[in-house]
Amino acid sequence: MTSDDAQPRDDAGAGVPASLPDRPAPLRRKPRAAVTMHEVAARARVSIKTVSNVVNGYPHIRPATKERVEKAIAELGYKVNMSARSLRKGRAGVIGLALPELALPYFAELADAVMVAAEKHGVSVLIEHTAAQREREFEVLRSPRRSLTDGLLFSPLEMGQDDVGALNVDYPLVLLGERIFGGPVDHVTMANVDGARAATAHLIERGARRIAVVGGHEGEVVGSAALRTTGYRRALDDAGIAFDPVLVREAGLWHRSTGAEAVRRMIDEGVEFDAVFGLNDALALGALHELHQRHIDVPGRVKVIGFDDIEDAAYATPTLSTISPGKAQIAQTAVDFIVERIMEPDLLIGPRYVEAAYAVVARESTGG
Amino acid sequence: MTSDDAQPRDDAGAGVPASLPDRPAPLRRKPRAAVTMHEVAARARVSIKTVSNVVNGYPHIRPATKERVEKAIAELGYKVNMSARSLRKGRAGVIGLALPELALPYFAELADAVMVAAEKHGVSVLIEHTAAQREREFEVLRSPRRSLTDGLLFSPLEMGQDDVGALNVDYPLVLLGERIFGGPVDHVTMANVDGARAATAHLIERGARRIAVVGGHEGEVVGSAALRTTGYRRALDDAGIAFDPVLVREAGLWHRSTGAEAVRRMIDEGVEFDAVFGLNDALALGALHELHQRHIDVPGRVKVIGFDDIEDAAYATPTLSTISPGKAQIAQTAVDFIVERIMEPDLLIGPRYVEAAYAVVARESTGG
DNA sequence: TTGTAGGCGTTATCAG
DNA sequence: CTGATAACGCCTACAA
Numbered sequence: 001m002t003s004d005d006a007q008p009r010d011d012a013g014a015g016v017p018a019s020l021p022d023r024p025a026p027l028r029r030k031p032r033a034a035v036t037m038h039e040v041a042a043r044a045r046v047s048i049k050t051v052s053n054v055v056n057g058y059p060h061i062r063p064a065t066k067e068r069v070e071k072a073i074a075e076l077g078y079k080v081n082m083s084a085r086s087l088r089k090g091r092a093g094v095i096g097l098a099l100p101e102l103a104l105p106y107f108a109e110l111a112d113a114v115m116v117a118a119e120k121h122g123v124s125v126l127i128e129h130t131a132a133q134r135e136r137e138f139e140v141l142r143s144p145r146r147s148l149t150d151g152l153l154f155s156p157l158e159m160g161q162d163d164v165g166a167l168n169v170d171y172p173l174v175l176l177g178e179r180i181f182g183g184p185v186d187h188v189t190m191a192n193v194d195g196a197r198a199a200t201a202h203l204i205e206r207g208a209r210r211i212a213v214v215g216g217h218e219g220e221v222v223g224s225a226a227l228r229t230t231g232y233r234r235a236l237d238d239a240g241i242a243f244d245p246v247l248v249r250e251a252g253l254w255h256r257s258t259g260a261e262a263v264r265r266m267i268d269e270g271v272e273f274d275a276v277f278g279l280n281d282a283l284a285l286g287a288l289h290e291l292h293q294r295h296i297d298v299p300g301r302v303k304v305i306g307f308d309d310i311e312d313a314a315y316a317t318p319t320l321s322t323i324s325p326g327k328a329q330i331a332q333t334a335v336d337f338i339v340e341r342i343m344e345p346d347l348l349i350g351p352r353y354v355e356a357a358y359a360v361v362a363r364e365s366t367g368g
Numbered sequence: 369m370t371s372d373d374a375q376p377r378d379d380a381g382a383g384v385p386a387s388l389p390d391r392p393a394p395l396r397r398k399p400r401a402a403v404t405m406h407e408v409a410a411r412a413r414v415s416i417k418t419v420s421n422v423v424n425g426y427p428h429i430r431p432a433t434k435e436r437v438e439k440a441i442a443e444l445g446y447k448v449n450m451s452a453r454s455l456r457k458g459r460a461g462v463i464g465l466a467l468p469e470l471a472l473p474y475f476a477e478l479a480d481a482v483m484v485a486a487e488k489h490g491v492s493v494l495i496e497h498t499a500a501q502r503e504r505e506f507e508v509l510r511s512p513r514r515s516l517t518d519g520l521l522f523s524p525l526e527m528g529q530d531d532v533g534a535l536n537v538d539y540p541l542v543l544l545g546e547r548i549f550g551g552p553v554d555h556v557t558m559a560n561v562d563g564a565r566a567a568t569a570h571l572i573e574r575g576a577r578r579i580a581v582v583g584g585h586e587g588e589v590v591g592s593a594a595l596r597t598t599g600y601r602r603a604l605d606d607a608g609i610a611f612d613p614v615l616v617r618e619a620g621l622w623h624r625s626t627g628a629e630a631v632r633r634m635i636d637e638g639v640e641f642d643a644v645f646g647l648n649d650a651l652a653l654g655a656l657h658e659l660h661q662r663h664i665d666v667p668g669r670v671k672v673i674g675f676d677d678i679e680d681a682a683y684a685t686p687t688l689s690t691i692s693p694g695k696a697q698i699a700q701t702a703v704d705f706i707v708e709r710i711m712e713p714d715l716l717i718g719p720r721y722v723e724a725a726y727a728v729v730a731r732e733s734t735g736g
Numbered sequence: 737t738t739g740t741a742g743g744c745g746t747t748a749t750c751a752g
Numbered sequence: 753c754t755g756a757t758a759a760c761g762c763c764t765a766c767a768a
Contacts, residue, residue: 034515034538036761047739052763060737082515083455084761087744092451094494094516101480103679108476112469115497124513126462126494129483145492147402148450148462170402256683285683292685311471315624315653317660317685404745415755420747428753452745455760739768745760752755 035078044072055080094124095338096149098140100132100157105310106280106327107155110176113331114153121339123150134158138166146171151338156180161222172341174334178224186341186352188334190325192224195358196231197238199277199305199323202360204239206367208275208303211236214262214287215279216248228279228307246271251283259286267294274302275366281306281313281322288316288365304365318364326356403446412440423448462492463706464517466508468500468525473678474648474695475523478544481699482521489707491518502526506534514539519706524548529590540709542702546592554709554720556702558693560592563726564599565606567645567673567691572607574734576643576671579604582630582655583647584616596647596675614639619651627654635662642670643734649674649681649690656684656733672733686732694724 037055041048046069053061054069072078086092097114099107111127118125126149130136137156146152151172156179159166167173167183175187203211213232217225229248236243249266251258259278263286266273276291278284284306291298298304298318306313309324333354341347362368405423409416414437421429422437440446454460465482467475479495486493494517498504505524514520519540524547527534535541535551543555571579581600585593597616604611617634619626627646631654634641644659646652652674659666666672666686674681677692701722709715730736 034761038761048762049740049764050738053738056763062737065737079510079512079515081455081761082512083451083460084744085763086516087449087451087455087746087760088762088764090744092516102470102483103477103480105473105476108473108479109471111476111495112471112497115470115495124494124496124516126492127479127483128492129480142447144447144450147447148454148460148492256679260683289683289685311624312680315628315657317657402745406745416745417747417756418754421754424747430753433753449745452760453747455744455762456746456748458760737768740766742763742765744762744764747758747760749758750756752753 034081035076036081037078040069040072040076040078043076044068091150091342092148093122094126094149095335095342096126096128096140096146096152098128098130098137098152098154098156100130100155102127102129105282105312106308109310110155110327110331113328114335116328117332117335121335123335123339130157132157138163141166141169141173150342153334153338172338172345174338174341176330176334178222178227181222181353184351186334186337186354188330188337188354188356190330191355191358192227193231193234194355195307195323195325196228196277196279197235198231198358198360199307200232200235201238202321202362202366203275203277203303203305204235204241206275206299206303209241210244210247210273211275211277212247212249212263212266212271212273213277213279214249214259215251215254215283217252218250225279232277247273251279254280254283256282256286256289259283260290261286263287263290276302276304278304278306281308281310281320284320284322284365285312285316288318288320292317298365299367303367309361313361314363316365321363321366322361324359324361326358329356402449403444404449405446408437408440408444408446411444412436459518459710460516461490462494462517463703463710464494464496464508464514464520466496466498466505466520466522466524468498468523470495470497473650473680474676477678478523478695478699481696482703484696485700485703489703491703491707498525500525506531509534509537509541518710521702521706540706540713542706542709544698544702546590546595549590549721552719554702554705554722556698556705556722556724558698559723559726560595561599561602562723563675563691563693564596564645564647565603566599566726566728567675568600568603569606570689570728570730570734571643571645571671571673572603572609574643574667574671577609578612578615578641579643579645580615580617580631580634580639580641581645581647582617582627583619583622583651585620586618593647600645615641619647622648622651624650624654624657627651628658629654631655631658644670644672646672646674649676649678649688652688652690652733653680653684656686656688660685666733667735671735677729681729682731684733689731689734690729692727692729694726697724 037048037051041051051069054066102108115125128140137159153174155176159179161180164180164183167185173185175185178189178192216229220226233243249262251262276287278287284304288304296302306320306322309322313320313322405416405419409419419437422434470476483493496508505527521542523544527547529548532548532551535553541553543553546557546560584597588594601611617630619630644655646655652672656672664670674688674690677690681688681690
């Protein structure tokens, strides 16, 4: 069943409550040319420099002068032109944030946290997305848009260790994620290995022995999949459980659908398992979904844990246990770093590497 | 259970696979001053204007000249300074997108769609968030940052019909959402009334008679809550079902937690109902969660439908029926409008109003 | 405490 | 087809 009207309508009335006044049609007045400092200066009978001083909060201004200027500003509705300011000062008060895709909950939540952190420093955020395409990741690094931003928080998903050279750019750059290590720039990431180890240990504690990993990337050396799989294997070693390759299930994209698909195939192949470690929450939620479809009890017969602690995890049925990777801390640290590099370009300290603190969040899917 | 190390670490090795080379510590070379057109012109032995012509793809250039310039550009690694360009041209190639919160799935998905649409026009997106605070919504409209963007897509959540005057700004503005109608600007929104009516009709078709609405906002006249409640009542009228106010459950914030809470209270009060219409998907998912906790079968005893068609809805247990509001179309239309207003400031056509086409998405929670 | 002069890097105008 | 030159609006010297 679909709307009977598949096209946009210019129908002004539709959907507007009858109690509203009829739509007026006042054309927005054509934008006048913006007021400049010169005009303010003329009206306040001072020089442009004085206006600038007032606008920038320079302290030594005679109160009377300041008042005159402020009055003129208010009357004319003057607003500083940030383009001009940023050309002159060489800084725009904007940082770039390059992400694969805003629609993926992890990145949406990260972006939100970055904006909150950026606000504390009074800077805006220009988001670019790469659609997880390798070429676009390179392009973001070289784009002329970089001159619109004072620095870039860069979260690649396709570039890999071999591309470390591309990080050698001439503007402040902070790397996020786990595709590249050891580059010439500050790097903020999550504790993938240790977090995955803790997740696996948690499942083992709850009695699991045949733990499937959903989301493996065959042959990957760095990257979330490889790191988290490493953590998984370490936990098995810690517990003296033999590693069984058949339990590592590939899933290229980390979406719910691929998580569900991986579990579906595993069941169809007759693989025995008593727990699923989804390498991210989306995969784990997909797994949960498939297990439900098959009437397999969670956590009774199979325990499930994810990674990322996206909001959905808390409201899934059953609620999903997961690893909270410290998104807020990652965002805050990354923004602090980039702002520091922007404000202090001569900062001598070398590339910094920070792993945010993680936490195991135990919920119903592993037995509370 | 928490990480044993709650602080960020400057520990370079942690989490890096052993196979990686030791971390090198080459300081990023201090940014050289950026190359300018002048330098390119000097090297190519042409005037700066010619360089500009090449950079901007002006067609009438002698091939030999063009080649020389391009060579110089490549050799020097020249990149246009967008700040300077935007000061000179009066346009930055950036649009603003003001949203309550990126972490809310609907807005994240909308933002994603806006970025995709913006890319088609070659413009970037500067996101601002208002944290759903009324003051910040006004602030976004007046902020000096507006001079960094050529126009603004504005999605208020707290401003209301009385604030329509604040939309009278001197830059291109496109209004999103359903807080204000009849303003002096283009307005793109979803078919709230008709969509809600269709959702309710869908529940009635499936046999529901006592349909609870979760997410009501008492006393609201416009706004998603009021509009969708209006649609609900129209569908009841269409079917000849009496309206029972006790079935309209308040929920100020539209989060999963408040949806769960509303259902909890309704059950505790002993209210009879055989269906829930969550005014958005988050509320409906919260309702689903609470019903599951109470072992109330969905869709057997209670049917549930939401609104927004966020990705989670398709992966909930059971999968959630919902109204798809045409996010992509909303984003595309809004971006087309703003770009048109930016490129053609003298455009005479009055404020346009568009409601995107909706669709009922029937899933398990209403019986497939 | 306030004013004047110059330039940030680009594009537009107008000659040549 | 290409070159000089003047803005765009602001901030930072330096001067008064």
